[in-house]
Amino acid sequence: MKNWAGSHEYAAARIHRPTSVEQLQELVAGSRRVRALGTRHSFTDLADTTGDLVSTLDLPPTVDVGDTTVRVAAGVRYGDLALRLHEHRLALATMASLPHISVGGAVATGTHGSGDRTGSLAAAVAALDHVGADGELHRVARGEEDFAGHVVALGALGVTTHVTLDVEPAYDVRQDLFTDLDWDAVDLDELTGAAYSVSLFTGWTNGRIDQAWLKSRGTEAPVLAAEPAATTLHMLAGADVAAVTEQGGRPGPWHERLPHFRLEFTPSRGEELQSEYLLPRRRAAEAVDALRRLAPGFAHLLQVSEVRTIAADDLWLSGAYAGDAVGLHFTWVRDRPAVYAALPAIEAALLPLGARPHWGKCFVATADQLAPAYPRLGDFRDLAGRLDPERKLRNEFLARHVGLEWTNEP
Numbered sequence: 001m002k003n004w005a006g007s008h009e010y011a012a013a014r015i016h017r018p019t020s021v022e023q024l025q026e027l028v029a030g031s032r033r034v035r036a037l038g039t040r041h042s043f044t045d046l047a048d049t050t051g052d053l054v055s056t057l058d059l060p061p062t063v064d065v066g067d068t069t070v071r072v073a074a075g076v077r078y079g080d081l082a083l084r085l086h087e088h089r090l091a092l093a094t095m096a097s098l099p100h101i102s103v104g105g106a107v108a109t110g111t112h113g114s115g116d117r118t119g120s121l122a123a124a125v126a127a128l129d130h131v132g133a134d135g136e137l138h139r140v141a142r143g144e145e146d147f148a149g150h151v152v153a154l155g156a157l158g159v160t161t162h163v164t165l166d167v168e169p170a171y172d173v174r175q176d177l178f179t180d181l182d183w184d185a186v187d188l189d190e191l192t193g194a195a196y197s198v199s200l201f202t203g204w205t206n207g208r209i210d211q212a213w214l215k216s217r218g219t220e221a222p223v224l225a226a227e228p229a230a231t232t233l234h235m236l237a238g239a240d241v242a243a244v245t246e247q248g249g250r251p252g253p254w255h256e257r258l259p260h261f262r263l264e265f266t267p268s269r270g271e272e273l274q275s276e277y278l279l280p281r282r283r284a285a286e287a288v289d290a291l292r293r294l295a296p297g298f299a300h301l302l303q304v305s306e307v308r309t310i311a312a313d314d315l316w317l318s319g320a321y322a323g324d325a326v327g328l329h330f331t332w333v334r335d336r337p338a339v340y341a342a343l344p345a346i347e348a349a350l351l352p353l354g355a356r357p358h359w360g361k362c363f364v365a366t367a368d369q370l371a372p373a374y375p376r377l378g379d380f381r382d383l384a385g386r387l388d389p390e391r392k393l394r395n396e397f398l399a400r401h402v403g404l405e406w407t408n409e410p
């Protein structure tokens with residue numbers, strides 16, 4: 001079995017699809033090596049194991065809607081959750097570019113949308129239920145000790161069965177696109193502050209932001225001194241515009257505008273790899289300058305780059321830990337050797353600025369190189385050591401990039 005992008009073939013000895021939490025508990029309790037799997041949208045060996053890979057997608061798709069929170073099964077996709085919430089006139093504060101991803105996998109990797117004042121999807125987590133390495137059910141809630149270590153946890157602390165998320169009254173969003181902005185003329189803070197959620201698409205080499213996607217809450221048009229798009233646009237040249245959510249400034253339900261892609265279509269290109277680095281907002285201009293300088297070296301591999309913003313949170317392994325962040329994303333062609341050959345130069349420029357790689361996308365930095373950007377990394381390792389003393393939830397990825405010691409014993 002491969003991941004969504006076809007870039008990784010899972011090496012697990014066995015793949016399981018439990019249909020009850022009790023089955024899942026038995027599996028985890030009886031396994032020597034076990035990892036959770038969601039909708040397989042991460043691009044690397046992150047989810048993999050040499051032992052038992054456990055899909056959460058066949059667990060009962062519970063969605064318990066309350067007044068201010070929803071408790072949802074981890075294998076439910078954000079797009080399906082959104083439909084249920086909307087029936088109750090409720091909403092999430094943010095969504096990723098695609099609604100196809102599982103709640104458990106998205107939260108575990110710190111997945112985010114965009115918005116100066118909007119946190120990542122993980123920032124909305126109020127509580128988690130998970131099957132621990134011991135096979136027992138555990139619950140952690142916001143405010144409890146170590147909760148902030150549990151949320152973006154890369155599957156290293158247990159298999160999440162249910163996630164409780166903050167919700168708010170449903171709202172409308174309008175999506176207005178603008179084209180051809182001059183990097184040298186824009187004030188990035190002003191631009192990302194021009195709407196509730198802003199995404200900027202660029203190829204870096206022509207000095208232009210080719211497209212600016214502004215998603216505004218309510219009905220009022222955003223004010224931007226730029227050329228409004230004349231037609232519906234896809235951010236990828238030549239891709240089918242049927243796949244993108246409605247543009248053109250017509251207000252509609254939050255979940256039909258916040259993601260870039262419609263649930264019933266393939267998001268993005270499909271044949272691709274992705275990388276993303278989250279940096280402190282105050283280093284954004286330097287990072288943009290660095291990428292514009294480096295772009296001639298990687299432009300032949302790039303389908304498009306996207307710039308987004310994410311509000312600060314307190315989650316130990318989050319890209320927005322303790323400070324507002326800017327996300328610099330790359331949709332690459334699906335040429336793994338060439339992309340991985342290009343990443344060291346990008347990381348050499350961005351890591352000194354405090355870059356944190358998106359855990360679910362392609363990067364090369366090792367745990368030692370990443371440690372300065374994650375002040376709570378040591379605490380996370382201690383927590384993983386306490387909760388999983390037999391190291392059954394670890395894998396090669398976590399050893400390489402998080403420093404969770406591991407040996408691949410049978």
Ligand SMILES: Cc1cc2nc3c(=O)[nH]c(=O)nc-3n(C[C@H](O)[C@H](O)[C@H](O)COP(=O)(O)OP(=O)(O)OC[C@H]3O[C@@H](n4cnc5c(N)ncnc54)[C@H](O)[C@@H]3O)c2cc1C
Pocket residue numbers: 004005035036037038039040041042043046047056074075096097098101102103104105106108109110111112113154155156158159160161267268269274358360361
């Ligand atoms: C086309 C495309 C667009 C994307 N757009 C965005 C975007 O807009 N913003 C963004 O931030 N990211 C984006 N991503 C990245 C994506 O959100 C992450 O890769 C995320 O992990 C996907 O969730 P998943 O369920 O597919 O995770 P998987 O790939 O299945 O798993 C990823 C990790 O989560 C863990 N995990 C999964 N389920 C559980 C569980 N129940 N309990 C514990 N751990 C679990 C796994 O063990 C693994 O470590 C995009 C990816 C693609 C392919």
